[in-house]
Amino acid sequence: MKPIVIVGGGLAGLTLGIALRQRDVPVTIYEAGHYPRHRVCGEFISGHGRTVLAELGLEKKLIAAGAILAHDAAFYSGAKCLRHDLPQPALCISRYKLDGFLAEYFQKVGGTLHTDQRWNEPYAEAIVRATGRRIQKPDGTRWFGLKAHATNVSLEADLEMHIVPNGYVGLCELDSGQVNICGLFRSETAVPDLSRVWKKWFSGPEGSALNARLRNAVFDETSFCSTAALSLQPQQAAEHEECCIGDSVTMIAPATGNGMSMAFESATIAADPLTQFSAGKMTWSETKDRIASALDRTFAHRLKWASRLQYMLMSQPGYAITLGKFYPLWRLFFGATR
Numbered sequence: 001m002k003p004i005v006i007v008g009g010g011l012a013g014l015t016l017g018i019a020l021r022q023r024d025v026p027v028t029i030y031e032a033g034h035y036p037r038h039r040v041c042g043e044f045i046s047g048h049g050r051t052v053l054a055e056l057g058l059e060k061k062l063i064a065a066g067a068i069l070a071h072d073a074a075f076y077s078g079a080k081c082l083r084h085d086l087p088q089p090a091l092c093i094s095r096y097k098l099d100g101f102l103a104e105y106f107q108k109v110g111g112t113l114h115t116d117q118r119w120n121e122p123y124a125e126a127i128v129r130a131t132g133r134r135i136q137k138p139d140g141t142r143w144f145g146l147k148a149h150a151t152n153v154s155l156e157a158d159l160e161m162h163i164v165p166n167g168y169v170g171l172c173e174l175d176s177g178q179v180n181i182c183g184l185f186r187s188e189t190a191v192p193d194l195s196r197v198w199k200k201w202f203s204g205p206e207g208s209a210l211n212a213r214l215r216n217a218v219f220d221e222t223s224f225c226s227t228a229a230l231s232l233q234p235q236q237a238a239e240h241e242e243c244c245i246g247d248s249v250t251m252i253a254p255a256t257g258n259g260m261s262m263a264f265e266s267a268t269i270a271a272d273p274l275t276q277f278s279a280g281k282m283t284w285s286e287t288k289d290r291i292a293s294a295l296d297r298t299f300a301h302r303l304k305w306a307s308r309l310q311y312m313l314m315s316q317p318g319y320a321i322t323l324g325k326f327y328p329l330w331r332l333f334f335g336a337t338r
Contacts, residue, residue, distance in 0.1 A: 001025055001278045005127045007119040008032075010039075011260060012246025013130030014102035015267035016274075018056060021109040023271065025278045028112040030119045032131075036100035040145040040227045042257050043098075043180040044070055044159060044172050046090035047338030049261025052268050058105070059091070065101055066175040067093035070158030076209045077163040083156070087331060090159065090257070094149065094174055096223070123242040125284040126277070128270065133230060133247040142187045143230035145254065146198050149223040152216050153179040161255070162210035168255060168313060169202055169210055181214070184230075184254045186314070194226045232310060234303040237292035243284075245270050249295055252303055253310035256337040262299065269294045305336040 004020055006013045009031030017027045045053070053059040070090040074083040107113050123129055153171070160171040167185035174180055181202055194201075199219065204210030235250035242248075245266040252258050270291045277287040 002126055002280070003028065004274055004278060005030070006130050007123070007127060008130035008132060008246075008248070009035075009103060009113065009115070010099070010130060010132050010246065011102070011263035012248075012267050013128075014099070014106050015052070015056070015264050016128065016130065016245060016270055017106045017111045017113075018058075018102065018109060019268055019271035020274060020278075021106065021111050022056070023275045025275055027106075028114065029106065030117050031103075031113065031115045032118040034115040035103045036096045038147065038149075038223050038225045039095040039099070040147040040182060040225055041095045041180075041260065042170050042172060042182050042254065043094050043174065043260075044090040044092040044257060045260045045264070046070075046086065046088070047258055047261040049258075049264040050088070050091055052261075052264040053091070055268070058102075061105070062091065062093055062098070062101065065093070066097055067091050068173070068175050070173065072157045073159040073161070074157035075161045075163075078208075081209070084331075086159075087334065092158070092172055092174055092180075094178070094180065127243070128274070129240075129242040129244045129248045130246050130267075131248050133227075133251050142190070142228065143184060143232060144187065144194070144226065144228040145182065145184050145230060146194060146201055146226050147180065147182045147224070148198070148202070149174070149178045149180055149220045150214070150217040151177050151179070151220075152218045153181075153213055155179065155213070159257070160213075162204060162208065162213075163313060164204050164208070164210065167201075169204065170254075170257070171213065178220075179217075181217075182254075194228075198224060198226065232307075234307060236300075237295040238289075240292075243270075243288045243291060245291070245295070250299070250303065252299075252337070253306040255310055255313050256302075256306045258302065258306070258338055261338065262302075265298065266295055269298060302337055305333070309333065309337060 003026035169183040172180040237249045246263045273290045276282045
């Protein structure tokens with residue numbers, strides 16, 4: 001079997017590595033960072049991502065490691081609130097735990113992991129790019145994300161989204177009494193000094209439900225992280241010269257809460273063609289084309305609806321909440337982004 005190299009040890013890269021090792025493919029992952037680490041993320045898995053984890057034999061192990069189920073979601077915009085049960089429960093776990101678990105399990109099944117090593121070589125044959133998001137060009141609206149964990153936060157639903165000026169903030173209950181607080185914001189100018197003022201971006205307007213939630217929050221300062229220059233314009237895998245998976249292909253609008261699922265899904269989509277290449281049954285060109293076509297076919301509809309949802313939330317948030325009061329429409333929108 002020909003060895004496969006994966007550049008990037010995030011959710012997509014580690015999951016692909018595990019899937020390939022389960023098929024006896026030799027795999028080496030190069031990761032620029034180290035584990036465990038905090039990442040800007042909603043920290044819940046909904047949609048097909050849970051199916052992928054179950055098929056890989058990981059879901060029960062994650063629940064044993066502290067993942068919990070979310071059964072309902074609430075959306076807030078001004079004085080309006082919308083609350084629904086989720087069609088299927090979501091799996092909630094911090095990236096700090098999840099990335100560390102996947103890295104350890106990848107090595108347990110025979111994968112080779114190099115951390116604190118940035119890849120500086122060309123993306124040649126048998127090399128998969130899973131390096132995460134691509135940087136947005138510094139023109140137009142600037143999107144940036146913030147994340148932190150806190151205790152002493154009381155939620156009315158397992159998952160909450162709060163529309164705030166210039167963005168939205170999501171709250172997700174984790175184990176041990178912690179709540180993940182993750183926000184996406186836009187700025188028409190250079191992003192401010194986030195290391196000093198990040199709590200102000202989370203706090204929400206005075207009198208809002210979000211402000212009440214976080215008034216007595218005790219933040220874990222070590223969990224704070226941020227990311228800037230986010231590109232929310234959908235991209236196609238076929239547009240990239242490299243063999244790409246996960247956010248290296250495209251980001252889905254964070255409002256959908258489907259980013260983690262897409263990372264897992266893209267990994268398993270790539271696993272079978274890469275296994276055939278490793279066994280000498282496909283050329284590298286055929287392998288890349290098959291993976292790109294499958295990714296674009298699987299995610300095109302989802303990305304289209306996600307872009308519509310993102311636009312609606314940022315331009316007419318109250319209208320989005322009003323529509324959501326009609327449960328069949330809400331469920332249609334929810335399913336279309338998954």
